[in-house]
Amino acid sequence: EAGVAQSPRYKIIEKRQSVAFWCNPISGHATLYWYQQILGQGPKLLIQFQNNGVVDDSQLPKDRFSAERLKGVDSTLKIQPAKLEDSAVYLCASSPGATVEQFFGPGTRLTVL
Template sequence: EAGVAQSPRYKIIEKRQSVAFWCNPISGHATLYWYQQILGQGPKLLIQFQNNGVVDDSQLPKDRFSAERLKGVDSTLKIQPAKLEDSAVYLCASIGKGGYEQYFGPGTRLTVT
């Protein structure tokens, strides 16, 4: 089966610009996660979706970050405006029904200058 797809793989923007990331989970996976991984640290959950509903967005900086999963399949994560500290790898993951193992995409490496 195809894995979790993410695009773009790399993005360089200047601070105060906006950026969007796209994720397509494994087919049939209802639960989708976005994580932020800063260099030298483990991934940190930003938001969790179950189908097209938000389960947990308690760690999402809502003043600048937004995410949606309108049809319960693919998802977009947006940052507007970006700050230098947003430089990180943004990982998308999905999980099958009743499962615990998360399947991660390759990530988008964001550099904010």
């Protein structure tokens, strides 16, 4: 069974630029999560989707971050404009929906200069 796919794996941008990350969850997983992991910290939930609906986006900085999950499968996370403090690893995870067991992708490491 294929795991959670993410791209790109690395991205370097300058502050005030825009960036987008892509995630393809495990086939059949209804729930998709985006996390931000700053160096030295644990993952922090940004947004949770159930199929194509948002379940929790309370910690998403909505003035600059946006996410969508069209058709309830793939998802994209966008930052516009980026700030220095957005430098982090952005992790995507999915779960079947009936359990809290989450399966993580390898992440996208973002560096904002």
